């Protein structure tokens with residue numbers, strides 16, 4: 415079963431297209447990161463998954479349920495940390511755990527206490543006296559204490575210190591390796607790169623690419639071309655080119671995906687080309703390349719989380 419599946423989901427606010435034909439499918443046991451700049455449509459996507467926003471068209475399924483009808487049930491089953499969690503901050507940590515525990519089966523408070531100990535969170539202090547990081551840990555422990563199969567986190571690390579952010583994200587890898595699924599939205603790309611199995615890059619309401627991170631890193635290269643003089647022209651490579659930028663007068667940087675086998679040699683043999691250096695881009699560079707290219711990568715439909723292949727296969731692939 416797909417933990418989350420969106421098909422051609424669109425949502426418009428007056429003139430703003432917050433989501434445009436958004437499709438992706440998330441198998442169990444992975445960390446899935448939705449990346450996008452401010453206003454890309456990440457929160458709208460999450461709100462649609464929670465049944466807090468009604469899309470204009472398309473289908474959303476979360477744990478095989480329809481958020482339009484089963485929003486409350488979905489929100490009860492999953493764990494969620496919204497972008498601005500609201501906590502009763504006059505309560506002590508222990509009190510909020512007991513309060514929340516009233517909505518869940520037995521065992522919630524014990525698991526909360528275990529998580530609090532793991533996060534080094536004091537139980538006997540008022541929430542309002544905690545740092546931002548401390549409050550984020552409370553939100554996360556509250557979302558995780560009923561051991562949900564799916565954890566949805568909207569910008570979970572914004573405002574946290576680097577070390578706390580790292581620890582937090584690393585704990586998400588543990589959650590996924592226990593077979594549960596983590597969906598997180600973020601614009602902290604370098605950190606996401608350390609933990610994500612799949613990434614979707616969203617821009618202006620559209621998913622530009624949605625793929626296994628490993629595949630993106632294996633297939634995308636940066637070619638830095640040094641020219642004899644600025645007038646030299648390069649051979650055509652539109653079919654695999656994401657971006658082409660000048661770096662000063664005599665250098666050009668091409669970001670390419672799955673280039674034709676002889677393309678690099680052809681480029682190196684081109685008259686006026688002195689040197690071509692090949693680099694593996696970081697996820698941040700891949701992100702920028704997709705944003706600049708404005709392309710919707712057809713491969714993300716075909717290769718990443720194929721619609722026609724049983725999701726369990728994609729999950730097995732993710733673990734291997």
Ligand SMILES: Nc1ncnc2c1ncn2[C@@H]1O[C@H](COP(=O)(O)OP(=O)(O)OP(=O)(O)O)[C@@H](O)[C@H]1O
Nearest residue numbers: 427430431432450451452453454455456457458459
């Ligand atoms: N309730 C609303 N009414 C009108 N416009 C909205 C509403 N909610 C979101 N938008 C617009 O939809 C677009 C997508 O917003 P959304 O909050 O989903 O982006 P985001 O990727 O989560 O951004 P951020 O990283 O800043 O939180 C933005 O242009 C935003 O202004």
